[in-house]
Amino acid sequence: MQPLPPSGAHQGTYAGDVSPELAWRWVQSGEAVMVDVRTDAEREWVGFVPGAVPVAWKQWPGMALNPTFDQQVREAAGGKKLVLLCRSGVRSIAAAKRATELGLEAYNILEGFEGDPDADAHRGRKGGWRFRELPWRQN
Helix, strand or coil, rough: CCCCCCHHHHHHCCCCEEEEHHHHHHHHHEEEEEEECCCCCHHHHHCCCCCCEECCCCEECCCCCCCCCCHHHHHHHCCCCCEEEEEHHHHHHHHHHHHCCCCCEEEEEECCCCCCCCCCCCCCCCCCCCCCCCCEEEC
């Protein structure tokens, strides 16, 4: 499975979109580093992927941009491509665009950790890392 090119307005601004399964294969093979761009609160309350590097794109509370994102994401890459994870695959697009501007090879993980909301506005039932039964833990 190959990565999909960025869609719509994002075309050409980052390396592409990958399925959760492909992202996990890349991480397991050692060719990519997973960066979880969700807030510390989200990782604590909702769950996290063991081994993912936590580098918040925006910080709780207030959701202000993380002023140390650039430095942290460069350090996380370590010369490998990045696969970026957020709640639903939106913030990770913005983070992938920024990482690309920094000269890194960065991919957005489609569906994010929780996926899109279902008809009852509940996440985790319609796509996402957890829904796909990939490794995750909860405190």
